[in-house]
Amino acid sequence: MKVLFALSESWAGIRSNVSMVISIVLVTFISLSFVGIAALLQLQINEMKNYWYDRAQVAVYMCTDVSPAAACPTGEASEAEKAAVDAQLQSTVLAPYIDQYYFETHEEAYEKFSEEFADSSVASYVTPEQLNEAFWVNLINPEQSAIITESFSGAAGVEQVRDQRGYLDSIFSFLNAGSITAAAVAGVMLASALLLISTTIRLSAFSRRREIAIMRLVGASNFSIRFPFVLEGVIAATLGAVVSAVAVYAAVEFLVQDFLAVRLPFTSFVGAQQALTVVPWLILGGVILSALASSVAIRRYLKV
């Protein structure tokens, strides 16, 4: 069986089945794009975890005069209470877990706040006294924030202990939900792509049943009878996979890098490099899945 002959047979099949082949291209394109989106969202989560978890701090907020009475019955934390927290942070119990920590005064908190909300009218209502003084703690291992939380929750003069990772986790669970949704859509679309491929291959085999009957009579091998059909499915699906690869890459390049990354400069986003690691898998996946689907379909349809 010459390769050229197999190719020309596949080409004949594709031409006689143009609309079905186009539908395979489109369905594989959409399904693999969703696979790509799911994968990139996971990479995005990892990217953000790597970036933010290292920077995430635990804040021990001290009481102010405007703090809720339940946590701070005596109002503004006293110097003694602040000294107690400071001493505990330096104690042999906690010190091994702490990379570094620093104290932030009302004024420093106000300065940071004004900077962050410079464009907002909120800044003009807030006075330094309303903002908590705080000990900002960088842990050696950010996963161990519970140690700080347990040590200082309910301590005298401490309003609240807050792990910044808490804010991030809600973002991550949001992104994760998006990723799972994309994967689920991808799963459904892939299933329909596989069914579509096998239907198309059978249709193609049916429309060429005369040739197949003659091929069998003259003793063409099973492989050479089936191969053009498998090739037909693979060519169509590969086209779809390539289109999805281009789409995923373009989405990262233009939507994420040129749009999101410009508007949210302090967040690390997936870039061309991650897109290029995902893209080959999309194409490979498309080729393998379509080869499997079409060879199973043709095997069941064409018995010797």
Place this chain on the structure above:
Amino acid sequence: MITIQHAVKTYKGSDEPALKSVSLQVDRGEFVFLVGASGSGKSTLMRMVLREDVPTTGSIHVLGEDLINLASRRVPIFRRRLGVVFQDFRLLPQKNVYENVAYSSKVIGKPRAFIETAVPDVLSLVGLSEKAKRMPSELSGGEQQRVAVARAIVNKPDILLADEPTGNLDPKTSGEIMDLLQRINLGGTTVLMATHDRGIVDRLQKRVIELKNGEIIRDEVAAGYRDVNTGEMPKSEEF
């Protein structure tokens, strides 16, 4: 060449076997007519020689292969040594005469050099060199059947199976096809031909195997088409 021993074929869902203990032997270079009414088992026998089906019990050896125990991946290789011609020609309508004949060489991967000499040779043998570029729809029935014969023999098979090759042709054209088959037979190819055509069988006086209800009721060398039980010609509705 072909050895069948006590072959029985029972199809699912039918009590009466299609073949009841058929035994026969065909040697190299023979020309054999397989005659009998519709449903007598001719087609079943042909299908078995082609390994489209195997006997339920008994044995069949063709070209030295035990067809019952032949691995399915070896079946295509076995079939390359057989040529087949049908009543309805079975040409590919979108390919021209040359391509139809070349197709059967191409699909089994014959080299281009072989195809370029074998196809014109076989087309001249069947007398269609002038019409190599014609499409099957532009040919008469006899010409189409000659293309089918050319396709069956282009790979130089050891056995040519012909299932009612003259069934759709008028007597004169049938005669041309038979001349062609005899010439192929003279070249050393064993020919096994199933037919209803009394005139042809009587004229050629070759070996005749007659089947009736799945049994061989006659196997004679140099015979005609007669009903062995009554000594009369078969009734006309059997044609």
